[in-house]
Amino acid sequence: MTAVLSSSPVNTSTTGGSQLPAETAVRRTMVVWCPDWPVIAAVADFGLVASSPIAVIDRGEVYACSHAARVDGVRRGMRRRDASAHCPELVVVEYSLERDVRTFESVLSAIEHTTSTVTPIRPGLCALNVPSRYYGGEHKAAAVITEQLVAMGVRDCRIGIADGIFTAEHAARQAGPSDCCVVPRGGSAAFLAELPISVIEDLEFVSLLRRLGIRTLGDFAALPAHDVATRFGSSGTLIHRLVGGRDTRIAAARRPQLDFSQALDFDPPLETVEPVAFSSRQTTEQLIAELGQHGLVCSEIRIEVVGDRGWAGSRVWAHPRWFTAGDLVDRIYWQLQGDPSPEPVAGIRLFPETVESLADHGEGLWGSAPDERIERGAARLQGMLGPDQVLAPSLQGGRSPRQRQVLTPWGQRRTRLRARDLPWPGSIPPPAPAQVFPEPRSAAVLSVDGLPVKITDRGTLSAEPALLQTEELADPLPIDAWAGPWPIDELWWDPAGARQVARFQMVAAGGSAWLLVVDSSQWWTEARYD
Amino acid sequence: MAGVAADFQELQRRVQRMQGTVVTRTLPSLPGLSGLIRLRTGATYGVNSAALALALLAGPSQAGEWVGVVGAADLGFEAAEGFGIDLQRTIVVPSPGEHWLSVTAGLVDVATVVLVRPPFQVSEHQAERFKSRLRQKDAALICWGDWPRCEAQLSVRESCWIGLGRGYGHLTCQRVRVDVARSNMPSHSAQLWLPDADMEVREAANQVVAINRVRAG
Numbered sequence: 001m002t003a004v005l006s007s008s009p010v011n012t013s014t015t016g017g018s019q020l021p022a023e024t025a026v027r028r029t030m031v032v033w034c035p036d037w038p039v040i041a042a043v044a045d046f047g048l049v050a051s052s053p054i055a056v057i058d059r060g061e062v063y064a065c066s067h068a069a070r071v072d073g074v075r076r077g078m079r080r081r082d083a084s085a086h087c088p089e090l091v092v093v094e095y096s097l098e099r100d101v102r103t104f105e106s107v108l109s110a111i112e113h114t115t116s117t118v119t120p121i122r123p124g125l126c127a128l129n130v131p132s133r134y135y136g137g138e139h140k141a142a143a144v145i146t147e148q149l150v151a152m153g154v155r156d157c158r159i160g161i162a163d164g165i166f167t168a169e170h171a172a173r174q175a176g177p178s179d180c181c182v183v184p185r186g187g188s189a190a191f192l193a194e195l196p197i198s199v200i201e202d203l204e205f206v207s208l209l210r211r212l213g214i215r216t217l218g219d220f221a222a223l224p225a226h227d228v229a230t231r232f233g234s235s236g237t238l239i240h241r242l243v244g245g246r247d248t249r250i251a252a253a254r255r256p257q258l259d260f261s262q263a264l265d266f267d268p269p270l271e272t273v274e275p276v277a278f279s280s281r282q283t284t285e286q287l288i289a290e291l292g293q294h295g296l297v298c299s300e301i302r303i304e305v306v307g308d309r310g311w312a313g314s315r316v317w318a319h320p321r322w323f324t325a326g327d328l329v330d331r332i333y334w335q336l337q338g339d340p341s342p343e344p345v346a347g348i349r350l351f352p353e354t355v356e357s358l359a360d361h362g363e364g365l366w367g368s369a370p371d372e373r374i375e376r377g378a379a380r381l382q383g384m385l386g387p388d389q390v391l392a393p394s395l396q397g398g399r400s401p402r403q404r405q406v407l408t409p410w411g412q413r414r415t416r417l418r419a420r421d422l423p424w425p426g427s428i429p430p431p432a433p434a435q436v437f438p439e440p441r442s443a444a445v446l447s448v449d450g451l452p453v454k455i456t457d458r459g460t461l462s463a464e465p466a467l468l469q470t471e472e473l474a475d476p477l478p479i480d481a482w483a484g485p486w487p488i489d490e491l492w493w494d495p496a497g498a499r500q501v502a503r504f505q506m507v508a509a510g511g512s513a514w515l516l517v518v519d520s521s522q523w524w525t526e527a528r529y530d
Numbered sequence: 531m532a533g534v535a536a537d538f539q540e541l542q543r544r545v546q547r548m549q550g551t552v553v554t555r556t557l558p559s560l561p562g563l564s565g566l567i568r569l570r571t572g573a574t575y576g577v578n579s580a581a582l583a584l585a586l587l588a589g590p591s592q593a594g595e596w597v598g599v600v601g602a603a604d605l606g607f608e609a610a611e612g613f614g615i616d617l618q619r620t621i622v623v624p625s626p627g628e629h630w631l632s633v634t635a636g637l638v639d640v641a642t643v644v645l646v647r648p649p650f651q652v653s654e655h656q657a658e659r660f661k662s663r664l665r666q667k668d669a670a671l672i673c674w675g676d677w678p679r680c681e682a683q684l685s686v687r688e689s690c691w692i693g694l695g696r697g698y699g700h701l702t703c704q705r706v707r708v709d710v711a712r713s714n715m716p717s718h719s720a721q722l723w724l725p726d727a728d729m730e731v732r733e734a735a736n737q738v739v740a741i742n743r744v745r746a747g
Contacts, residue, residue, distance in 0.1 A: 230619060304538075308727065373640060374596060374640050377636065377637070377639050378640070380634060380636055380639075381637070384629065384633070385623065385629060385633065388626070388684070389623060390621065390622075390623055391621075391622045391623070391624065392620070392621065392622065393610070393617045393620055394617055395607060401606060401608060401671065404608050405606070405608055406605040407622060407624070410621065420722070428700070429700055430612060430729060431609065431612055431703070431725055432606055432608035433606045433609060433704070434579070434581040434584055434606050434608055434609040434610075435605065435646070436604055436606040436607075438573045438603055438604060464697070481691070481696060482694065482696065482697060483694050483695065483696055483697060483700055484697075496614050506694075507694055507701075510689075511688065511689030511690055511691060511706075513689075513694075513701055513704075528580075529701055529704070530579045530580040530581045
């Protein structure tokens with residue numbers, strides 16, 4: 001959502017002078033600035049006290065701080081240790097862009113209630129076209145928006161109104177708390193001329209201009225445009241044009257988020273599963289049809305089941321292609337079967353989580369009939385056994401054979417698979433065992449004397465393995481060949497979890513080969529090379 | 531011309547199948563197994579080893595067919611991929627419980643080859659009914675265990691693992707003798723690498739030379 005200031009297109013002529021394009025004279029831009037937004041977001045997210053000293057740290061340096069922290073001398077760019085020295089009771093929070101964006105979304109949607117064109121610039125800063133005519137003046141429009149934001153808990157928001165986004169932003173920075181600063185039409189250049197050169201965010205550029213003796217934006221704007229272009233190139237030209245008040249960028253509307261969620265209430269509440277699934281057919285068809293109207297399909301959906309006394313069950317379902325209405329009814333049915341509601345069901349809520357364009361999922365010219373046949377067949381089996389009994393195998397990285405394979409319910413997306421191409425020290429070289437036991441089975445390895453073979457603290461064997469006894473073998477068999485111990489150094493950093501564990505390969509008489517694990521003196525078979 | 535003839539035959543078989551006439555076809559198999567057995571649809575094959583079952587599944591899977599696995603909760607899928615099974619086209623029902631026969635029947639609808647490990651004894655009657663279903667659906671069944679009156683019973687005998695010494699090395703390849711007992715033909719046996727040092731299944735031609743080569747490598 002962040003629109004980078006310098007990358008927006010500028011379409012005025014570069015001839016300079018005081019002649020302003022007609023459009024800027026008509027459109028006025030309002031910028032709403034919520035100072036210290038990272039702090040406000042952290043306060044909202046972690047439930048902190050807004051008046052306490054708080055600093056948001058990005059890569060070891062203070063990125064933003066609260067007013068109380070600023071009073072104690074904490075500044076942006078200060079190192080964490082220095083900030084704590086200035087203010088010992090400082091609450092330190094790690095910076096997260098995602099958190100800022102997420103919390104700012106509520107401000108954007110609050111403003112969208114007033115006006116339709118909100119352009120997010122970055123979290124804490126957004127631009128819009130001034131709805132002055134409707135509210136009877138620019139000051140009044142600003143007051144309406146300030147009131148709205150204060151009502152939703154944003155205590156400090158400042159508004160700047162000017163001919164372009166750049167001027168309006170700096171006007172907002174000049175405004176007092178919950179106040180507005182209006183730059184009159186055509187007054188951008190005069191307003192900006194007074195500001196110090198340091199308001200430009202490009203630090204290197206500011207330092208260069210300072211060394212050239214340029215102290216205010218007015219000094220820079222007074223330079224001839226072609227000299228600036230020769231010396232500073234296109235980025236300098238852009239800044240020169242902005243500080244000259246020739247910023248014609250206007251707030252572009254962002255597309256409001258579409259809401260496809262559906263709710264279905266049952267009155268009276270339903271006791272059994274079948275009528276719930278049956279009654280939800282129409283709602284699911286409506287949901288799919290609405291998505292279809294926008295050319296969208298849903299591949300992941302959250303289904304919430306609400307009981308009549310407040311119980312709620314929620315689960316996310318994914319589909320390898322996309323859901324049809326019938327698939328959704330199936331998922332509702334499975335969810336109620338797998339996680340039955342203890343109370344009569346009062347309602348179903350459907351929230352599409354992943355919505356994709358149909359064009360990304362379109363069927364090939366020749367159709368995809370075989371896959372549909374497979375989907376239907378698998379869905380039939382899932383209906384018979386439950387969704388978690390029909391599985392799709394896949395491989396991932398890991399040390400033991402059991403860790404290296406993963407079975408996911410058919411149709412669910414595989415997530416968080418470990419990378420296979422990492423080295424995974426301690427893994428056994430191929431060939432992989434054809435039988436991998438879901439749970440290790442206990443076994444015994446004996447020496448020639450008939451004593452159990454142990455592994456010592458130093459990782460060596462107490463005696464050479466001679467006899468193998470497993471759950472599958474009736475009698476202990478002599479061991480023809482063996483190799484190991486291959487120590488497993490998992491959890492070595494955790495004194496409680498650290499164990500002296502090692503793997504062995506063994507071939508018993510008759511040709512059966514095994515992968516064994518020993519934990520001090522207890523032996524287990526993990527897999528069998530069949 | 532050969533291509534046209536093949537297309538024509540394929541269409542003819544489809545029409546026959548729609549008309550209800552039973553037609554079977556030979557499924558593709560791994561090159562190393564082609565001398566041992568060629569799987570045909572409509573038939574059941576018994577095996578006694580997971581590795582052999584995976585090798586039998588690999589041929590059709592490599593050729594683009596779907597495969598299903600029922601009741602084999604301890605199958606190693608890394609080994610399956612090693613033999614050449616495409617896990618993207620594999621459906622697994624590890625613990626079907628008492629429904630195992632209907633699950634297998636359901637999987638036969640969508641998959642061309644299904645591997646099943648029956649938790650219970652299969653009766654002659656069930657086996658006979660299943661056989662007609664396999665013919666109808668144009669699929670083959672591989673049973674890891676006993677299946678009454680199957681087309682062929684493949685048993686691994688004399689398995690010999692190579693690469694492991696007394697305290698050194700690691701398993702690299704396995705040499706087996708597979709006995710094939712057929713209902714309507716004399717039984718025979720073959721020596722196989724399952725797999726060889728390059729992770730491939732192939733026939734073991736000369737025992738002495740092969741072992742020396744691997745040991746040397």
